[in-house]
Amino acid sequence: xxxxxLMLGMLAVIAVTACSKASHLPADSSKKKTAxxxxxxxxxxxxxxxNQNAPWRSINTALGRISGGDTIFVRAGVYYEKINxxxxxxxxxxxxxxxxxxxxxxxDGTNRIVSGWEALVTLTNxxxxxxxxxxICNFTTGVKGADxxxxxxxxxxxxxxxxxxxxxxxxxxxxxxNWRSGxxxxxxxxxxxxxxxxxxxxxxxHNTQTGTSENITLAGNVDGFRITHNKVFDTENIGIIIxxxxxLNKGGDPxxxxxxxxxxxxxxxxxxxxxxxxxxxxxxxxxxxxIYICGGANTIVERNTVYNCDRGIGxxxxxxxxxxxxxxxxxxxxxxxxxxxIYLGDYLNFTxxxxxxxxxxxxxxxQNNKVAGAFGEIEGxxxxxxxxxxxxxxxxxxxxxxVDVFIHKYTxxxxxxxxxxxxxxxxxxxxxxxxxxxxQPVTDWNAWKAVSGGDLHSTIGQDPLLVSITDPDLHxxxxxxxxxxxxVISTDINGTTDIDGKPRIVNNKISKGAQQ
Numbered sequence: 001x002x003x004x005x006l007m008l009g010m011l012a013v014i015a016v017t018a019c020s021k022a023s024h025l026p027a028d029s030s031k032k033k034t035a036x037x038x039x040x041x042x043x044x045x046x047x048x049x050x051n052q053n054a055p056w057r058s059i060n061t062a063l064g065r066i067s068g069g070d071t072i073f074v075r076a077g078v079y080y081e082k083i084n085x086x087x088x089x090x091x092x093x094x095x096x097x098x099x100x101x102x103x104x105x106x107x108d109g110t111n112r113i114v115s116g117w118e119a120l121v122t123l124t125n126x127x128x129x130x131x132x133x134x135x136i137c138n139f140t141t142g143v144k145g146a147d148x149x150x151x152x153x154x155x156x157x158x159x160x161x162x163x164x165x166x167x168x169x170x171x172x173x174x175x176x177x178n179w180r181s182g183x184x185x186x187x188x189x190x191x192x193x194x195x196x197x198x199x200x201x202x203x204x205x206h207n208t209q210t211g212t213s214e215n216i217t218l219a220g221n222v223d224g225f226r227i228t229h230n231k232v233f234d235t236e237n238i239g240i241i242i243x244x245x246x247x248l249n250k251g252g253d254p255x256x257x258x259x260x261x262x263x264x265x266x267x268x269x270x271x272x273x274x275x276x277x278x279x280x281x282x283x284x285x286x287x288x289x290x291i292y293i294c295g296g297a298n299t300i301v302e303r304n305t306v307y308n309c310d311r312g313i314g315x316x317x318x319x320x321x322x323x324x325x326x327x328x329x330x331x332x333x334x335x336x337x338x339x340x341x342i343y344l345g346d347y348l349n350f351t352x353x354x355x356x357x358x359x360x361x362x363x364x365x366x367q368n369n370k371v372a373g374a375f376g377e378i379e380g381x382x383x384x385x386x387x388x389x390x391x392x393x394x395x396x397x398x399x400x401x402x403v404d405v406f407i408h409k410y411t412x413x414x415x416x417x418x419x420x421x422x423x424x425x426x427x428x429x430x431x432x433x434x435x436x437x438x439x440q441p442v443t444d445w446n447a448w449k450a451v452s453g454g455d456l457h458s459t460i461g462q463d464p465l466l467v468s469i470t471d472p473d474l475h476x477x478x479x480x481x482x483x484x485x486x487x488v489i490s491t492d493i494n495g496t497t498d499i500d501g502k503p504r505i506v507n508n509k510i511s512k513g514a515q516q
Contacts, residue, residue, distance in 0.1 A: 042057070044056045074100060144178035154187070206231075219243040289312070312334040336370070342383070343379070419452060420457050
């Protein structure tokens with residue numbers, strides 16, 4: 001009996017040990033989650049089954065019932081809803097809200113009262129979400145202090161994809177004194193952790209009134225983003241901004257309170273201008289910047305086409321605590337903008353953070369500066385204002401209007417900037433301004449090199465032979481002196497592809513300008 005009891009005890013121990021080990025295994029590793037597909041239609045019913053033959057009516061109802069891995073198809077129609085995403089997906093099973101194939105549903109804010117900061121689509125503490133193929137429109141207010149938004153992402157959100165959306169008529173009709181502000185897409189990193197993996201792609205943003213704010217905004221603690229293949233046009237103020245959180249996330253940790261580690265590429269921006277609202281901004285006020293890195297960092301701006309905007313691309317800081325740093329602007333077409341093509345440095349006599357360690361390489365700038373700047377000056381195809389340190393301007397084609405200025409540096413602040421290997425051309429008198437807001441320009445090539453200490457390997461006076469200066473088409477004709485005459489810095493700096501997506505460096509040679 002004693003031996004039997006001992007054996008039974010040993011078996012019991014073995015059984016307990018086996019159960020203990022089994023409890024650490026996945027509940028059922030052999031089963032995969034079943035993803036469901038649901039449907040919404042204008043003529044649907046929220047008491048229906050939610051399938052293709054018996055769709056639901058409300059997008060919010062659907063979002064409240066699904067789980068990660070599910071896809072919701074929305075049929076064409078007008079949906080007068082403000083929607084929220086109450087559930088998140090997972091890396092393997094995202095939540096997908098998508099237009100039914102070949103159809104275009106509309107989220108319409110008509111007749112909705114906007115009394116504060118409100119969006120038609122809100123993602124707060126949402127993870128692994130894909131939103132694809134919607135019109136988001138007609139959200140308007142004139143209420144003091146309100147901020148209408150098409151899409152808002154905030155809190156501890158991340159892994160969000162917004163694609164193929166058409167966002168328009170997001171408007172604030174208030175005066176500037178009553179805080180005229182709005183956003184088409186607003187991403188604010190204001191949670192306990194960084195907002196990561198944000199993708200905005202294939203969208204159009206147009207016919208907005210954003211007042212003192214912007215159209216596509218990433219600000220605060222945002223770490224990792226891709227803004228690609230979008231079109232922004234006919235807007236009142238800034239097109240795309242990558243910014244610090246000093247304004248939108250006050251009190252955030254300065255170590256992380258800025259958008260960083262992202263790409264702004266292959267976008268087209270035009271008619272991004274305060275001239276679209278002259279009743280608000282007045283006549284001849286051209287202050288909007290199409291692509292704006294404002295206190296952001298570690299960002300690549302490449303293969304964009306920017307034209308007929310107030311200013312092209314800006315690497316500027318509006319907050320004394322957050323410099324703009326480690327930004328590469330490469331392989332872009334920037335032309336026919338009202339003022340400067342590419343802009344570095346602080347606002348004069350306003351901020352002190354500066355622009356550090358940025359590269360302006362292999363861009364084609366053509367006939368910007370159609371009007372004078374705020375001081376009656378020509379801002380310059382490339383503009384340095386205050387506190388530019390260790391910035392690089394190389395391999396650019398700078399084709400100026402006959403009365404234009406190639407490069408304009410406003411003050412003696414800043415140091416260790418490199419300007420070289422550029423191709424300058426104008427049918428007028430070559431002009432540069434150095435360390436002055438509006439003094440007599442330098443017009444002699446050798447005098448320019450002496451005063452600036454740069455451009456020792458650049459060229460002046462050779463027509464780059466652009467395909468068309470009337471359309472314009474900034475690609476290079478055969479035999480252009482820009483072909484294969486640039487300097488290869490590194491793949492990290494020059495990039496892997498030119499404006500057309502073709503190899504940027506071929507046989508260890510690189511062309512000046514945006515096209516290889």
